Structures are given as structure tokens and as C-alpha cells.
Amino acid sequence: MCIQSIVTNCLKLSGLLVMSVWASPNWFTLNTAHFNVHYTQGHEAWARSAAQELEIVRDKVWQQQKRVLEGKADVVVFDPNHAANGFALPSTDNPLMALFTTPPQSDTAISNHASWQQLLILHEYIHLVHLSQPSRHHWKQVLRDSWDIFDLSQAMMPRWVAEGYATLMESKMTGRGRIYDNYTNALLTELAQQGGLLSYDQLNEGNDEYYSKAMAYLLGGRFLAWLEAHYSQSTLDAVWTRMRAVESRSFDSAFYGVFAEHPATLYRRFIAEFTYKAMSKEQQEAPLHSTLWQDYKYSATSPALSADGSKLAIVERDRKGRVKLNVYETKDDPTAEEEFIEQQQARLVADPKDIADVRPKVFAKKTLHTLEPINFSGIRYPKWYDENSLYFIASIYSQNTIHARRGELFKWSLDTGKVEQLTQELAIRRFTLSQDGQTIFAEQVLNGYSELVQIDTNKQEVTPLFSKQLSTLYDFPTLHDAQQQLAYLKHTLNQGWKLYIQDLATQEQRQVPMPQGYQYATQPSWSKSGDALYFVAGNRGSVDIYRYELATNALYKLTQGQSLFAFPMEQPSGELLYLSSGFQGNDMHQLPAIMPGQLVYELAEQDSMESHSIRAKSRQVQSASAQLEPQIQLPLAKIYQHEAKVAQYDIWQQSASMALGTQYTSASTSVLNVGVKGSDFLEQLSWHVGLTQGVTNNALNGMFAKARYQHGQSQWDLHIFDYKLDAQKQYESTLGYKEQHGVYGQFSRAYQWQQLRLQGQLSGLASKQHQQGHNVSENWLRVGAQQSWQYDNQSFAIGQKLSGYWVEGKTDGQDWQGQNITGTLFGKAFYMPMYVSYQFAKRQRQTLQLGGFSSSLLPQSRLVNMQIAPDLPFYAAQGNKYEGYGGAIALRASSPWLYYQQHQLDEQVFAQSYGVKWSTGLNGQTWLGKFAPAGLSDLRLDVGLSRVEGDKIDNENRAWLGLWYDL
Structure with a gap:
């Protein structure tokens, strides 16, 4: 295929990407x-x-x-x-x-x-x-x-x-x-x-x-x-x-x-x-007459009882931050106690003098269903839609803002295990739903505004319940559908969280009384009949459960600070479940059905929160120390309207830093990079100029200047370079000498739709080089694409990457062409990441070089006819056809890889290597990397230790270490 036709097709693809690429935030x-x-x-x-x-x-x-x-x-x-x-x-x-x-x-x-x-x-x-x-x-x-x-x-x-x-x-x-x-x-x-x-x-x-x-x-x-x-x-x-x-x-x-x-x-x-x-x-503290109901392994939050009380859904998180939504039976599991008794009896039979375990405080409830995140992050705020399905919120990438996540509504069918997304770009957090599941009341957060909204899930229509203001926040909408009563929490400037009840039929509103001096209020929950509202409030350093009775407007305190109480829920039989916290995590306890509580007489004023001023x-x-100096304090909070003029973001407001780096490879050479790196605040325009000097054997020297401009998912790169590579001076000497100077440019544009990512790329190089005793010109043009997809449900994942390009060039007046294809299958099992990969490259009337490392002076993207391998020297071997087979596994994400790699040239195995490698860096794929100062962004650390073996090379151990900038 000729390069012109490829470019034409690439431009057509680019046009499609322009139409459907993520919107770039201004x-x-x-x-x-x-x-x-x-x-x-x-x-x-x-x-x-x-x-x-x-x-x-x-x-x-x-x-x-x-x-x-x-x-x-x-x-x-x-x-x-x-x-x-x-x-x-x-x-x-x-x-x-x-x-x-x-x-x-x-x-x-x-x-x-x-x-x-x-x-x-x-x-x-x-x-x-x-x-x-x-x-x-x-x-x-x-x-x-x-x-x-x-x-x-x-x-x-x-x-x-x-x-x-x-x-x-x-x-x-x-x-x-x-x-x-x-x-x-x-x-x-x-x-x-x-x-x-x-x-x-x-x-x-x-x-x-x-x-x-x-x-x-x-x-x-x-x-x-x-x-x-x-x-x-x-x-x-x-x-x-x-x-x-x-x-x-x-x-x-x-x-x-x-x-x-x-x-x-x-x-x-x-x-x-x-x-x-x-x-x-x-x-x-007064004794607390509660019983342990469920012992969770670590963190548990947002419990939700089904309508008949037979099932409990709860979000659990382990010590590593991994999240699951579990559904349990609420009745005791008789098999758990039977298994315990049988186990103790077996122990005593095997050793009559042994002492059996004491009976646990509670046996685990039977787990009915478990859901892990599937291509989204987190599971939050589950609510029962019916006896066989749950609604919940999870975070997914927004299609309107690059790299931003938003909360959206999902539905999980327990019978089939199917999970479907119900909303798009609504950015909602806590919610409550009507019995028919067609109406959602939720807190929506967009651009800093917190609103209480009503959502029609069929029409995707959003209706605000109140006018939005930056000074007002909402939380915990909680609906009693039969009574048409909506409870919610509201926060205004210089006040605290207050609890309100809105009658949806009459639109009448009442404020729930709070104890005098309270400061913390949260987690309202309706009684089954709807005549009372439970919630948690804090006062004088303690947190307690309260019950508000609508008919009498009376407030009762049910506990006396004996625990860190959270999420009170009334069971159909009248008992009250709640979560408590300790250093081991959360457990669920049960309070008896008959709890009159203590009537609260001293109440906070309705129009202000009696917190500590x-x-x-x-x-x-x-008062704690006579030596303490008087305090300077901020004025009361306000929403201001600063009158400064607004301007479009200016990429020419640049800052710069010295950029030092070094790289060592036992197979080839060690270098020192000295330069200056700069960028604007958002790194839309970044640049790097520097000098590379060989430290020991002087095998690699040169200078470079790079610039990168990014806008949305489009990126332009420009490199100007001049270097000398004398392979005979490497630690492991090979033949080859090259001097080259020139200019390299690349344009790429990416598109992402859910878990599928595509990127088109067009690049070229024009250079002069001194090779084998004479000066020649080298020019090439490359066009390619990359594609990746993944399926991730936290403990297990699978994905694939496929990239390929076609290149045509001319060296010393001779035309040449070639193609590269790389395929990778990656995933994780039991939270352990792993991958296998295959690389193919072929050149007609041109040779491929194997070995060497990528650096600020010689970035891999520019080395079109070189297959990088840091545990091999530059020019370790050459041929017209290259195939590479590899794989790796790690104990967990972001930890070192145990890897294997085989190199074949012209259908013969040249070398294989195995060992440990690790690479990390700061780049614009994370917000911290994007906003890092110029001297920190694009900084990369590469470490490796391997054993290299082959019939044509000496079998030996190799190591490499690099701290360099990958702009």
C-alpha cells in the first residue's frame, strides 16, 4: 500500500475523530x-x-x-x-x-x-x-x-x-x-x-x-x-x-x-x-443494651434493607481499598452454627485434651449476591428497586470533560447479574427513589452547585426542587413513598447541616428540631410507618441516634455516646440496626424494638445552629494556656463576586527549571543529561532543551530541543536533534557508528468511548547523517494507529492493545519501506496484573537495529528502525525482520514486574532475557502530573535487573537505571 493512500485514509479517520472526540474543557x-x-x-x-x-x-x-x-x-x-x-x-x-x-x-x-x-x-x-x-x-x-x-x-x-x-x-x-x-x-x-x-x-x-x-x-x-x-x-x-x-x-x-x-x-x-x-x-457512660448483628471484615457503609426486611445490601471495602456490594440474608444462617459445632467436635475427636473455641458473638449472615465494580470506580449508596434489583451510584469518565469522573445511576439485577447504566452526564450523588422506581430524588453537583433535583428515569428529565445557589448544599434525600414525605439535609453559609421534611403533596416544609449545641447531623432514615424519622447527630464530642416523631414534634435521644453510631435503620419487627466503628472497621449492631429514649427538652433555635462559634x-x-497569643480569625463566609477581568488561558505564561537526569545501562553506556525544561501552568505548551554527555566511555553524545503542544486530545510534537553514537565504545562493544542531525515532527489525535480508546498518528523525519565514512540524507514518513480496550471488575480484568504503522523513507537516495505491529493481551487475576505481548517489524531495503535504551536525546518514538532493549547494547544485532515475544507478572499494580523477553531476527533466536523491571513517572494522564512544575512533569524512572542468554552473545547479568525526561 502506498503512503499517500494511507495518509488519505488517516485524514478521513481524523475527521471522524474530530466529530466524536471528547469535548475539551475551555x-x-x-x-x-x-x-x-x-x-x-x-x-x-x-x-x-x-x-x-x-x-x-x-x-x-x-x-x-x-x-x-x-x-x-x-x-x-x-x-x-x-x-x-x-x-x-x-x-x-x-x-x-x-x-x-x-x-x-x-x-x-x-x-x-x-x-x-x-x-x-x-x-x-x-x-x-x-x-x-x-x-x-x-x-x-x-x-x-x-x-x-x-x-x-x-x-x-x-x-x-x-x-x-x-x-x-x-x-x-x-x-x-x-x-x-x-x-x-x-x-x-x-x-x-x-x-x-x-x-x-x-x-x-x-x-x-x-x-x-x-x-x-x-x-x-x-x-x-x-x-x-x-x-x-x-x-x-x-x-x-x-x-x-x-x-x-x-x-x-x-x-x-x-x-x-x-x-x-x-x-x-x-x-x-x-x-x-x-x-x-x-x-x-450508661450501659448500651445492644447486640452484635454482623461482624464485617473491615469497612462497611450505606446499608439498605429490602422492603420486607429479608435482605440487606451494604457496600464493603477491604484494607487495600477494594470495594464490593454484598447482599445478605437478614435471618440467622443455621448452617454456620452447625459447621462451627462440627469443626469443634472434630478437633476434640482428634485431640480429646484440646479445648474447643468459644462460641462466636455472632455467626456470619449468608451472602446471597456480590457485585464488584465493572468498568467503573466505586459502588455507593445502594437502594432497593424491588426484591430482585438494586440501584446504586458509581463513577465513570465524563464524555464532556477529559479525565473527569462523575457519579451516575446504575441498576443491578440480582437474578441475572446484569448491570446497566441508567443516567448520562447527570453528576449525582446520594439519592432516593419512589416505589415504582421511575422517579429519583437526588443531589446533583455541577460546577460547584449542589442542588436537590427530581429525575424522571424514563425521560432523563431533571427538575430542580429549589433554586440553586453556591451558598447552599444538600445531602441525604430520603423518601417515605407511602406518606409522600421527603426528608433531606441542607447546609447554608455560617450555619451547619439542618434536617428538613418536605410534604410532596402539599409542599409544606418543616424543620426537624435538633439538640441545643449540636454540630453534626446526618443519615436520616424513616420508620416503617413513616410517623418517625431516625437520624444521627453530634453534641459535646459524642455522636448519638435520635428519633423525631412527626405527630408530636418531639425529639428523643436513644443513645448516650457509648459508640460511634451511624446509619440507623428500623427493621419490620421494630428493632433498630446501626453501624459502629473501631480500629478494625465497622460492625452492625441491633437495638431492641422498645426504646422510649430520653426526651430532649433543650433544643437549638430553628433559625440558627447552636454550634461552637x-x-x-x-x-x-x-483557656488551655495562658501563653497562647490572641487568634486572628477569618470573617464570616460569603459568596463574593470578584470584579477582575476574565481572559482566555494564556499558554505563553511560561515557567522554566533546570532539568538534570542520568541513565546507566551495564550493556551499553551511561550518560548525563543537562538542560532546561519549561511549560505553562496547564502544560499545553511544553519544551525541553538539553545536552547529553557520555559519562564513562563517551559512546553517546548530543544535543536536542523539543516542543509539545496539547489541546484536548490532539497533540503536536517537534524535535530538533544532533547526536553521535559510537557503538564500539560501549561496555559491550558492537560494530556501528552514527552521527545524525535533523528534525522530527508528529501529530496524534485520540478518541475514547467508554473502555475503547483509539489514536491516530502521523509523523515524519528529515535528517542528515554521517555513517560508514560518508554523509547521507535520511527522510521518512510514518502513519499509524493504536487501539486499546479493557474489561475490569476489580479482582479480575482483561484487555488488549494493538498498534501498527506503515513507514516509507529514503536513505542516501534509496527508497525503503516497512511495517510494525505490536499486540498485547493484559489483565489481572486475584488482583495480580500480568501481560503477554508480541512485536513484529519488517523492512524492505533497510535494516532494523536491536538494542539500546530510550532517552531524552533518543526517544523511542523517533527511532523508527530500532527495537529498544535496555539489557542489550546499541547495534547488538541487525536484520530485516524482527519478532519479539514477552510476558510479565507483578504482585500488585505499580510494583516491579517479573518478566521474560525473547528476540528473534530473521527467524532466528538472537537472545532471551528474564528478570525484574519497573518503570514509573509523572505525566499529563493524572491531574497531579499535569499540574506539576515543569521540572517534575514528564520525569521518568526506569529500573531493571536481568539475565541475558543467547548462542551469539555471552550469557551474563545486566542492569539499568534511568532518571530522565520523556517529553
Whole structure:
């Protein structure tokens, strides 16, 4: 086939891709005095308010700490995961904040806020101010300003210190936050009573116990608050000043010089005091007359009883974060007890002197059905549609925004196991449904707006129940269909979560009374008759179950803080199920049917939430230590309308960094890469210029300049290069010498539809080279395509990749052509990833070279006639036809591969290798990689150790190590 016809067909394909490619989000920028706020289309209102809030936070933090960011910070406003989050990348010259606009839900550890925007901005800005302070060592700071990797390394502190301090400040400066949160206080109290608080060594990353990953925030923040209370704010602040001194100090060294004790020593004392208070509280608690109903292995959430109460659906997660939706019988399983008795009897028969196990507190309920995620992430909020099917929410990639996930409604048929998606691009979270399943009431979150909407699942029509406002959030819509009563939670600025009931027939609304001083409210659940509403609320550091009776407007407290209660549900027989938490995870308990409870007389005012105010919190903190300085606090939260002009995002606002890299391969050579790398904030335009110098044998030298422009799913690459490769100077010498300079360009465009991804590619090269004693020209044009597909249900997956291209070229006046095909079958079994692959390449009137490694100077995409193999030297062998067979397996994702690879040239086996290899890097496929500074993005690490064998080569061990930029 001629190259012209291929190009014509490729252009036709490209036209189809243009019509159906994912929509590319438009980015805009508004500038304030100290921030560049970048946001995606639709987020303008949220971004304008954030711009004003950023300036307020900056001013108040300066007053509080006398520290500030010296330059302008970039702030990105977007919604990638349909979940509340954010992150900061500290830097002295390119600081970054990422603000996720989806607000937190009422039953999370970050639900206690006057405004999600205010809390998020304060937390992330504290990160930047805390970690991005310049060094007082002049030359160290010069290096930080010019080298992003060194800059980031100098900004790092232990995770518990960084997150704990931001958590402390979020609470001190707002009077809300996680330090003053009833839910987290109740959680930590429960863990302390069980002896489950983490040791100092476990504080950074946890220990796989329940909620341990969050302890850097929850325990770290409280430990720092304890230090301020027992010493002073200025004493703790001195640690941060000492860490930026001319003298280099670690955190431990800076801490010891101020407190005259190691942090681990004082942390032990803090844990002892916290545990003492928790145990004292337990001694005063009334007995709880509940029984263990189900013992879950780890995390369990969002339980849902079927209409007749015979089945329970619940979402479970193991220690590795793997999710399943399980359906259990609610009645006891007699076979479980029979099997236990038979097992004990068998033990005693085998060993009459043995002692049998005591009877378990509860036998596991029978599992009827299990669903793992299938080509979507997560399973959340299951609801029964009928006795044989469930609705739930899961996250899938949005077709309107690249790399963004949204919550959509799915239906799972238990009889057939079929899962079908019911909504498209509706971006919904918690929901409730009518008995006929045709009407859904849900919280919809788009562009930072939380709305309560009614959805007709047949027509896909969405009707808002109230006008949307950035100042208002909704959660937990809960319908009693027979009574036509809709309960829901609502949050407004500077207030807290309040519980309302809407009569759908009359449109009358009532506010559910809350106990005076409450701060946490969540998880409403109707009684079977609809005459009462159960819910969970927090007060004075405890979380309890309440019952509100509609007829009498009376509120009853059913528990007395004896546990961390969650998700109360009334069974048809009247008993009340609930979840409780501990260091091992969640378990389900049962309260008796007759529970009159304690009538609550002291109620919060209906028009305000009687939580701890900012000033009350300040007085409370000050009372802990006479030395504590007065607090600077943020003003009441507002939705602002910043008047800055909006401009299209400017790719020419570039930043640059020194780019250093090195690569070593025992089979060929080692090189040092020195250069400068730059990009705009979103890395739409990136560039890299550098010099490669051989370190030992001087086998490879050269220089290069690269540029890449990305827009949506289209990408343009341009390389200018000049290099010398003398294969005879390699560690393992082979024949071959080549000098080449020229220019390379490539255009590619991708399309994705659900699990299928296609990419078309057109590239070419024009060069001059010195080879075998004379100068020749080499030009080629390549056209190709890549395709991939996968099916993933978490524990098992299967997928395939297929790529191929046709290339035509001319070298020294002689025409040549060829084709390459690569096929890979990949998947995982029992969570272990694996793959097998096949590579084919053939050239007519041209040779293929085997061996060598990809680098910044010699990227694999440009080496059209070379088959890369880092455990073989450059020019290890050559031929006209190449075939490669390989496979690998790993213990888990992102871990090293145990691999095997065979190389055949002209239908003869040249070499085989086997060993361990691993590769990782930061790139634009993740948001963190996309927003990373220029000196960090596209950074790649390659490591390998292998055994190479063959009839034509020496059998020996090979190793390679590379840290380089793959732009």
C-alpha cells in the first residue's frame, strides 16, 4: 500500500475523530493581586468568589503568622473526581493550589465548615505558606529557584506535620474544621477506648487499620494543638523558622532545639492524656443494651434493607481499598452454627485434651449476591428497586470533560447479574427513589452547585426542587413513598447541616428540631410507618441516634455516646440496626424494638445552629494556656463576586527549571543529561532543551530541543536533534557508528468511548547523517494507529492493545519501506496484573537495529528502525525482520514486574532475557502530573535487573537505571 493512500485514509479517520472526540474543557484565567485563578468552563461563579476569598485568607494568614507567599500563586478551580478534595504543590517560585469544587457530604470528617470554599482555600494556602518559605541560605535558595526537584525536596516535611498544621490552622482561624468536629472527636475517643490510636512511627502513613490514613490530619492536628496549649503558639512557630535557617536542619532537629524533647516523646504524653480522658468518659457512660448483628471484615457503609426486611445490601471495602456490594440474608444462617459445632467436635475427636473455641458473638449472615465494580470506580449508596434489583451510584469518565469522573445511576439485577447504566452526564450523588422506581430524588453537583433535583428515569428529565445557589448544599434525600414525605439535609453559609421534611403533596416544609449545641447531623432514615424519622447527630464530642416523631414534634435521644453510631435503620419487627466503628472497621449492631429514649427538652433555635462559634472556640483554646497569643480569625463566609477581568488561558505564561537526569545501562553506556525544561501552568505548551554527555566511555553524545503542544486530545510534537553514537565504545562493544542531525515532527489525535480508546498518528523525519565514512540524507514518513480496550471488575480484568504503522523513507537516495505491529493481551487475576505481548517489524531495503535504551536525546518514538532493549547494547544485532515475544507478572499494580523477553531476527533466536523491571513517572494522564512544575512533569524512572542468554552473545547479568525526561 502506498503512503499517500494511507495518509488519505488517516485524514478521513481524523475527521471522524474530530466529530466524536471528547469535548475539551475551555480554561479561563482571572488575576488578582497575588493569585492567578484558572478555571474550567462553568466554574466562573465559584472562581470569582474564590478569588476574593484567596485575598482575604492571604491577608489574615499574614496577620496571624507574619508569613506570606512572595510571588504569585497559581490556583486551579475544577472538579475532576466529583468529590471534595484539593491539593497543594509547595514551591518558592511556582506555588500551586488545586481546589475541587464538589462540596463534602454531611457524614464526612470535613463536613464541619462555615463554607467549603473558605475551609478548602485556608487549608491549601496554609500548606503553601508553611512549606514554601524560602531558605535563608543564599546559595541553597538560588538552587531552589532554578531547580524544581530540589525546590520540592526542600519543602517536604513529615506528612503528619504538613497535614496536621493545616488542619490545626483551618480550625483556629474558622472556629470549625476537624479539630472542633464532633464526628472526628467521637471517632478518636472510640479508638482510644479500644487502644487503637497510632504510634508516632505510624502517624504519617497509617497501618492499614480503619481510618488510619486520616490520622495525619486528625491526630497530627490535635497533637500540634496540644503542643501550643502546653507550651505556646510562638514555641511551635519557632520550629518552622528554624527549618529555613542557614544551617540545614531536619524536622526532628528543629523540633528538639525548641522543645528540648523529641516529637515522638511528647506524642506519647499526648496520647496518654487523650486516652485517659477517653477512658474517663467511658466510665461515666450508661450501659448500651445492644447486640452484635454482623461482624464485617473491615469497612462497611450505606446499608439498605429490602422492603420486607429479608435482605440487606451494604457496600464493603477491604484494607487495600477494594470495594464490593454484598447482599445478605437478614435471618440467622443455621448452617454456620452447625459447621462451627462440627469443626469443634472434630478437633476434640482428634485431640480429646484440646479445648474447643468459644462460641462466636455472632455467626456470619449468608451472602446471597456480590457485585464488584465493572468498568467503573466505586459502588455507593445502594437502594432497593424491588426484591430482585438494586440501584446504586458509581463513577465513570465524563464524555464532556477529559479525565473527569462523575457519579451516575446504575441498576443491578440480582437474578441475572446484569448491570446497566441508567443516567448520562447527570453528576449525582446520594439519592432516593419512589416505589415504582421511575422517579429519583437526588443531589446533583455541577460546577460547584449542589442542588436537590427530581429525575424522571424514563425521560432523563431533571427538575430542580429549589433554586440553586453556591451558598447552599444538600445531602441525604430520603423518601417515605407511602406518606409522600421527603426528608433531606441542607447546609447554608455560617450555619451547619439542618434536617428538613418536605410534604410532596402539599409542599409544606418543616424543620426537624435538633439538640441545643449540636454540630453534626446526618443519615436520616424513616420508620416503617413513616410517623418517625431516625437520624444521627453530634453534641459535646459524642455522636448519638435520635428519633423525631412527626405527630408530636418531639425529639428523643436513644443513645448516650457509648459508640460511634451511624446509619440507623428500623427493621419490620421494630428493632433498630446501626453501624459502629473501631480500629478494625465497622460492625452492625441491633437495638431492641422498645426504646422510649430520653426526651430532649433543650433544643437549638430553628433559625440558627447552636454550634461552637468562632469566638467561643477562641476563648476555649486560650483557656488551655495562658501563653497562647490572641487568634486572628477569618470573617464570616460569603459568596463574593470578584470584579477582575476574565481572559482566555494564556499558554505563553511560561515557567522554566533546570532539568538534570542520568541513565546507566551495564550493556551499553551511561550518560548525563543537562538542560532546561519549561511549560505553562496547564502544560499545553511544553519544551525541553538539553545536552547529553557520555559519562564513562563517551559512546553517546548530543544535543536536542523539543516542543509539545496539547489541546484536548490532539497533540503536536517537534524535535530538533544532533547526536553521535559510537557503538564500539560501549561496555559491550558492537560494530556501528552514527552521527545524525535533523528534525522530527508528529501529530496524534485520540478518541475514547467508554473502555475503547483509539489514536491516530502521523509523523515524519528529515535528517542528515554521517555513517560508514560518508554523509547521507535520511527522510521518512510514518502513519499509524493504536487501539486499546479493557474489561475490569476489580479482582479480575482483561484487555488488549494493538498498534501498527506503515513507514516509507529514503536513505542516501534509496527508497525503503516497512511495517510494525505490536499486540498485547493484559489483565489481572486475584488482583495480580500480568501481560503477554508480541512485536513484529519488517523492512524492505533497510535494516532494523536491536538494542539500546530510550532517552531524552533518543526517544523511542523517533527511532523508527530500532527495537529498544535496555539489557542489550546499541547495534547488538541487525536484520530485516524482527519478532519479539514477552510476558510479565507483578504482585500488585505499580510494583516491579517479573518478566521474560525473547528476540528473534530473521527467524532466528538472537537472545532471551528474564528478570525484574519497573518503570514509573509523572505525566499529563493524572491531574497531579499535569499540574506539576515543569521540572517534575514528564520525569521518568526506569529500573531493571536481568539475565541475558543467547548462542551469539555471552550469557551474563545486566542492569539499568534511568532518571530522565520523556517529553
